[in-house]
Amino acid sequence: MKIFLDTADVDEIAVVARWGILDGVTTNPTLFSKVGGAYDDVLRKICDLTPGPVSAEVVAAEPDGMVNEGRHFAAIAPNIVVKIPMSEPGLEAMARLKAEGIPTNCTLIFSANQGLLAAKAGASLLSPFVGRLDDINEDGMTVVRELVAIVETHGLETEVLAASIRSPRHMTLAALAGAHVATVPLAVLRKMIEHPLTEAGIASFRRDWDSVQTPVGTKRD
Ligand code: E4P
Numbered sequence: 001m002k003i004f005l006d007t008a009d010v011d012e013i014a015v016v017a018r019w020g021i022l023d024g025v026t027t028n029p030t031l032f033s034k035v036g037g038a039y040d041d042v043l044r045k046i047c048d049l050t051p052g053p054v055s056a057e058v059v060a061a062e063p064d065g066m067v068n069e070g071r072h073f074a075a076i077a078p079n080i081v082v083k084i085p086m087s088e089p090g091l092e093a094m095a096r097l098k099a100e101g102i103p104t105n106c107t108l109i110f111s112a113n114q115g116l117l118a119a120k121a122g123a124s125l126l127s128p129f130v131g132r133l134d135d136i137n138e139d140g141m142t143v144v145r146e147l148v149a150i151v152e153t154h155g156l157e158t159e160v161l162a163a164s165i166r167s168p169r170h171m172t173l174a175a176l177a178g179a180h181v182a183t184v185p186l187a188v189l190r191k192m193i194e195h196p197l198t199e200a201g202i203a204s205f206r207r208d209w210d211s212v213q214t215p216v217g218t219k220r221d
Pocket of ligand 1: 006026027028107127129131132163164165183
């Protein structure tokens with residue numbers, strides 16, 4: 001499963017790039033509003049740091065506006081993927097961008113049927129929102145599982161990107177469900193690294209090592 005970082009914060013992206021696990025980045029207007037500046041400049045910096053796809057989200061409501069924003073983003077860097085919300089205008093815009101060879105990520109997917117339609121329209125990534133479904137007492141991971149099964153059963157040329165990931169458990173379940181990608185905030189990645197037994201083990205190995213070291217200037221038999 002590929003791991004994308006869900007952020008528009010360049011410093012966070014640089015940290016995860018150094019860990020050697022960064023496959024891509026997803027941004028959205030809310031994440032961008034937290035860092036400020038000009039969206040184009042932020043995207044340019046993110047694309048420089050990121051080897052894989054970087055999602056840039058349109059805000060237009062009509063197909064022409066979505067396509068124009070998409071073309072503009074695609075000209076910023078070769079690894080841009082245009083993020084388009086699930087909707088009638090969104091389907092049209094995804095189909096038109098696909099015809100121009102510009103890859104798209106269909107966002108705000110909350111059902112397998114929405115994902116199926118986005119795949120048919122030519123989206124290269126399908127983003128079911130797990131956490132937001134869990135928030136309204138539904139099982140968000142079911143949509144991921146169903147979409148993965150549909151994509152694989154019918155050999156659709158698209159990938160399922162588990163989005164709105166809120167916990168390390170979501171990551172494990174997304175991987176088990178066969179999600180091709182999961183996009184995750186840095187805080188969740190850090191929780192995935194941590195384990196109290198790992199920390200205790202590192203501390204005790206260090207203690208035991210130190211206990212047999214010969215102080216400088218003394219001779220051991
Ligand atoms: C990523 O593509 C999505 O925009 C993001 O994961 C949404 O996450 P949220 O539901 O925590 O805002």
